[in-house]
Amino acid sequence: MISSSDIHNSKILIVDDQEANVILLERMLAGAGYRCVTATMEPTDVAGLHTSNRYDLILLDLQMPHMNGFQVMEALKSLQTDDYLPVLVITAQPDQKLRALKAGAKDFVSKPFELAEVLARVYNMLEVRLLHKELQIHNDVLEQRVKTRTADLQESYLETIFTMTRAAEHKDEETGAHVQRISYYSRALASMLGMDDAFIDAIFFASPMHDIGKIGIPDNILLKPGSFTPEEWEIMKGHAAMGAAILGNSQSLYLRMGAEIALNHHERWDGGGYPGGRRGEDIPLPARIMNICDIYDALRSKRPYKPAFDHQRTMDIITHGDDRTRPEHFDPHILATFTQHHEAFRDIFDTYAA
Numbered sequence: 001m002i003s004s005s006d007i008h009n010s011k012i013l014i015v016d017d018q019e020a021n022v023i024l025l026e027r028m029l030a031g032a033g034y035r036c037v038t039a040t041m042e043p044t045d046v047a048g049l050h051t052s053n054r055y056d057l058i059l060l061d062l063q064m065p066h067m068n069g070f071q072v073m074e075a076l077k078s079l080q081t082d083d084y085l086p087v088l089v090i091t092a093q094p095d096q097k098l099r100a101l102k103a104g105a106k107d108f109v110s111k112p113f114e115l116a117e118v119l120a121r122v123y124n125m126l127e128v129r130l131l132h133k134e135l136q137i138h139n140d141v142l143e144q145r146v147k148t149r150t151a152d153l154q155e156s157y158l159e160t161i162f163t164m165t166r167a168a169e170h171k172d173e174e175t176g177a178h179v180q181r182i183s184y185y186s187r188a189l190a191s192m193l194g195m196d197d198a199f200i201d202a203i204f205f206a207s208p209m210h211d212i213g214k215i216g217i218p219d220n221i222l223l224k225p226g227s228f229t230p231e232e233w234e235i236m237k238g239h240a241a242m243g244a245a246i247l248g249n250s251q252s253l254y255l256r257m258g259a260e261i262a263l264n265h266h267e268r269w270d271g272g273g274y275p276g277g278r279r280g281e282d283i284p285l286p287a288r289i290m291n292i293c294d295i296y297d298a299l300r301s302k303r304p305y306k307p308a309f310d311h312q313r314t315m316d317i318i319t320h321g322d323d324r325t326r327p328e329h330f331d332p333h334i335l336a337t338f339t340q341h342h343e344a345f346r347d348i349f350d351t352y353a354a
Helices: 004-008 019-031 043-053 069-077 095-103 115-169 178-192 197-209 212-216 230-247 253-264 285-300 311-320 332-340 342-351
Strands: 011-015 036-040 057-061 087-091 107-110
Touching (some): 004 115, 011 019, 019 036, 019 115, 043 057, 043 069, 057 069, 057 115, 087 095, 095 107, 107 115, 178 197, 178 332, 178 342, 197 285, 212 230, 212 253, 230 253, 285 311, 285 342, 311 332, 332 342
Parallel strands (some): 011 057, 087 107
16 A cells, blocks of 8 residues: 555656756655655756666656757666656646657646646656556566466476376386486477477476386386297387377376377387387477487486496497497487587486486
8 A cells, every 4th residue: 555655755856957947846845745856957867867766756847958858758768677657747838748648758747837736746646656666566576476386386297297207117226217317308409409498398397208108018028128029019019009098188288298209209210110100200309309318318227128338339329220229210300419419418317317
């Protein structure tokens, strides 16, 4: 609530090149109880004074040498972060009143001054100005609360994702940090590819859910150290569709992208992947990004069927191939970007090692 005391403690600047007008306005305002009134006869000083003092009201004469009131208002506009120009113009020219309002002034006072009119317009303008500032402060507080709450929700959401994915992978202690690293790999690669902030944010939260479908794969197959039989391999491949089914039909952008990645992250650029044998750009971009990140981390990590490889050997396999992985499995542009910045992925692995 704005009180009369708040209004009379407001900071006021008088700008007029005529000393008699300045003295008259100072006496009017002091007599009405205003306690923070200053003045200048130099219009070129107004912008600097306002920068230092942030006046609640500026009584501005329009007819001044060197710099008229309209030019002063233009200079003030660049300083106002809230688009509110606290200017009450003083003019003896009726035709300038409308122009002044269009230029951003909030009200005007005619010369010669009438005490009652000046005090009424000053009081009303200050009341509106203080209410505007109070509203701005309230909005800033609300905006900060929204940002804080959003950050809390995202942190909670990410923890939920990690918990959910660990539930699918808890039998293998080597994969505990895998889902966390996948987030950072995918975010880094998406950024390197020039994706927008919304995409980068989404893939960071969605990519850890790529193997959620493994929760439906029997232990004797999921953790088998040797090769799969054809029947076992068909069961194992089913985790992609299971993951998509678990995450699908959601209103959440993260879960929708998570389902897209879960279904397609084993597809290959050359069409030799599963479950749909999709090829090229028919494979969704998030899955193509996540695929090379997943392969990199799998090669760097110990698995039931293999030891952990160092960064150099992993990059050699990705770029030249071995009996399981070939460079033609990857989107060529994504592979080139990954290879160009490969040290970043080494650093992520080292930072978030299990």
